[in-house]
Amino acid sequence: MTTEHGRLLEALRELRAGAGLSLAALAERTPYSKSSWERYLNGKSLLPRQAVRELCRLANEPDGRLLALWEIAESHWRGRAAAPPSTPPAEEPTPPTPPESPPPVETGLRRFGRSRLLVVLASVYTMMIGGVAILLFLQLPDSEAQEAEQRDAVPFSIAPQCHGAACEGRDPMRLICGIDPDTLASHRTATGAHIELRHSRKCGATWARTWGTEIGDRVDVTAGGPTHSVRIRTKDDAATFVYTEMTEARPGSTVRACFRPATADGEPECVDARVGWGTTAVRRISP
Numbered sequence: 001m002t003t004e005h006g007r008l009l010e011a012l013r014e015l016r017a018g019a020g021l022s023l024a025a026l027a028e029r030t031p032y033s034k035s036s037w038e039r040y041l042n043g044k045s046l047l048p049r050q051a052v053r054e055l056c057r058l059a060n061e062p063d064g065r066l067l068a069l070w071e072i073a074e075s076h077w078r079g080r081a082a083a084p085p086s087t088p089p090a091e092e093p094t095p096p097t098p099p100e101s102p103p104p105v106e107t108g109l110r111r112f113g114r115s116r117l118l119v120v121l122a123s124v125y126t127m128m129i130g131g132v133a134i135l136l137f138l139q140l141p142d143s144e145a146q147e148a149e150q151r152d153a154v155p156f157s158i159a160p161q162c163h164g165a166a167c168e169g170r171d172p173m174r175l176i177c178g179i180d181p182d183t184l185a186s187h188r189t190a191t192g193a194h195i196e197l198r199h200s201r202k203c204g205a206t207w208a209r210t211w212g213t214e215i216g217d218r219v220d221v222t223a224g225g226p227t228h229s230v231r232i233r234t235k236d237d238a239a240t241f242v243y244t245e246m247t248e249a250r251p252g253s254t255v256r257a258c259f260r261p262a263t264a265d266g267e268p269e270c271v272d273a274r275v276g277w278g279t280t281a282v283r284r285i286s287p
Contacts, residue, residue, distance in 0.1 A: 001043045004073040009043050011066055012055060016041070017178035018209070018241050019059035030054040046077045062239045160202045167205035167246040169228060177203035177246065184255065184273035191266060195219055195259045197273045199249060206249035206275065208257035211241050216262025223249040223256075232262075251276045 001009075016026070023041075027034035032051055040047035052070045056063035161175040172178045177200040184197040184206070193213045199206045207228070208221040217232045221244045228245040232238050249255050258270040 002073065002076045004069070004076045005043065005046065008066070008069040008073040009041065011069055012047075012052070013041060014173035014178075015055060015059050015061055015066070015241075017173045017176060018243070019061075020178070020180045021055075021058060022179070026055070026058070029058055046074060049074070059241075061241065065236050065240065160200065162203060162205075164204040164248050164250075167203050168226065168248050169245045172198070172200070172203070172205070172207045172243055172246050175203070175246075177205060177207075178243075184275065185257070185271045187259075187269065187271040189259050189261070189269045191217075191261050191263070193217060193259060193261075195257050195269075195271060197221070197255055197257050197271065199255070199275055203246070204248060204250065205246035206255045207246045208244045209241055210243075210259065213238050213242065214262055218260040218262075219244055220258045220260070221247055221255065223247045223253050249275050 023034045023037050026032070026037045030037075030051065032040075032047075032054070036047075037051075039045045040051060047070075049067065049070055052066050053063050055061075056066055160177050160179075162170060162177070167175065167177065172181075178198070181198045181200045184199050186194070186196045188194050191214065194211050196209045197206060198209050206221065206223055208219050208230075210217070210219045210230075210232075213232045215232050215234065215238055217238075218229055219242070220227050220229045222228070225247060228247055230242055230244045232242060244257075247255070252275060254272060254274050256270055256272045258268050260266075260268045
């Protein structure tokens with residue numbers, strides 16, 4: 001797998017996890033089968049351009065950045081497939097065979113015995129070489145098949161990789177906490193940006209998600225402990241979903257997400273929610 005293909009896969013997996021789409025859901029809502037999506041997301045084969053667009057459509061995500069990553073990955077993939085085979089090393093010249101000395105004068109009987117011996121030895125040697133070649137020919141496909149089966153036997157894990165305090169300050173997408181999360185609260189700010197409080201029961205953690213933002217905007221999340229923030233730094237960030245790191249959140253605990261606009265006259269807006277209870281309040285606070 002090339003570095004460019006790896007970057008594309010990482011972005012696709014984060015997008016799928018953020019949208020809460022299972023392999024079965026992708027198969028039902030796109031022209032590609034579940035096994036095809038498993039191969040695409042596991043890096044066994046490069047997915048088609050249309051599959052990238054389908055995933056972005058289902059995740060309600062602009063497809064420009066991912067299609068650009070796909071173009072780069074596809075060019076490297078095609079270049080690798082079209083690469084000419086390596087030139088075999090030149091064989092060293094075989095030194096000339098010195099002329100054989102004329103055989104000593106022998107009787108007819110001894111010449112006949114030696115000739116029969118040479119014929120028998122040559123036959124045995126030929127049979128040995130042929131047997132080794134046949135053995136290699138028969139075993140080589142099996143070895144390749146076994147290697148392919150071992151590669152295919154490695155499943156793409158979608159199980160969460162942390163829980164509770166172990167998730168504190170970590171990326172919800174990379175640790176597979178973003179599959180099928182609960183939305184505790186959703187709010188549209190005065191600037192038109194959206195913020196959501198997301199919670200994973202399997203991971204026991206909460207984070208904030210935002211989109212429709214401007215460069216310089218910031219979102220914070222806390223559950224009474226550490227505060228984790230994410231800032232919109234580029235046009236790509238502003239054109240897609242952006243997530244804070246996670247904070248541990250147990251059932252019944254109160255979590256808060258605050259949106260802080262980049263504009264000097266904009267006021268921060270916060271939304272509170274209780275894990276398992278839903279939204280409690282949306283407040284505008286002074287900086």
